[in-house]
Amino acid sequence: MNDLNIWQQLIEQSQLRWREVLEATSIHIQLVFFSMIIATILAVALGILVTRVPALKTVVLGGTGVLQTIPSLALLGFMIPIFGIGVKTAIAALFLYSLLPILRNTYTGIKDVDAATIEAARGMGMTSMQILFKVELPLAIPIIMAGIRTAAVINVGNATLAAFIGAGGLGDFIFLGITRGIDGLILLGAIPATILAIGLETFFSGVERWTTPKGLR
Template identity: 50%
Template sequence: MAEFSAKFQAFMGEYGDEILSKTGEHLYISFFALLLGIIVAVPLGIILTRHSKIAGPVINIVSALQTIPSLALLTLMIPIFGVGRTPAIVALFIYSLLPILRNTYIGMSQVSDDYTDVAKGMGMTNWQSIRSVELPLAFPTIMAGIHLSAVYVISWATLASFIGAGGLGDLIFSGLYNYQPALIFAGTIPVILLALLVDMLLTKFQEKITAFRYQKRKGELRL
């Protein structure tokens, strides 16, 4: 145990600052890619529920984009955006779209007509019905899509180092190129921990939201 502790301290002494720096870069890339995915996919999913004829083709196109190999997509970004964080964020944004878009469309489509009819009967506009009735009911399904995308993006962001975007992938691939297992572990372990941490936090958030909605509905029924 003492030997392991000494080795761990030596390892952190040598790589600790770099791990923290690369973790910050990794989170930066992942956060903005996911944020863009939410900003685009959620409204698009809502729009598709109002135009069901184009829903299938649009979702199929987004699905096709996700089948492009990661390295190929990153390479395609270089002539357009150059190298660095911007092309990496755009590529990861494209990968984040499908789970959020699909779940938004499914969640909104599954809202019972009874609720929307009541909203219309109360004089709500289409936008008011979406905001006050449909989105709250579809939120757990939408959140599940965001949850899935977040874990995907954190994992895929390791490849961003190939185009100079930084992140924990720098440590992993530097270790592979230079035959240094310590560097590989220095990049791989934080990526795994980040993915697990985000998965746990979003799971807890979903549970809290579900419990809150249940208690609220229970209170309304008592009234």
């Protein structure tokens, strides 16, 4: 099929299904949003814990690293007996895939804070909690945001697989197009997903620059 016919199909499918595309995009965003919120809270907490208890580093980072090696569809399969078919399973799987980039960057960001800066804070009478929240985390935020950006962009792609378990999202159009052999229908799901990924990349890159101290930009 030539390129012209593909784009004609895309236009036709867009005219027929634009409401469905908006609904699927909304579901896609929700899957990514809720999984990222949960992952960010837990991963940042674990990252802080690991910097305080170094003995946990191998177990925590190693464990989350193993999760990244599990194929997406296999992970969805593991989640189905626990959460069943649908949105809960998709969010659980996306949450697990989000952990490593955020956790690793949180740990790295805090550990990379200059020791002299921390000693100066202690010399000023700051407690460990004050040093964490007023010195270490503010300096580590740009690196943490980079991890969140990576996880969010990856999750936009992984969320298309939610269609396999009836969770909806833009993957519905991609797999329906593959099943029916309609390239325009595949693009109807792939193009919004790509735009969403680029949008998140741009947004988080801006936040990362904004949170980076001027002298380090």
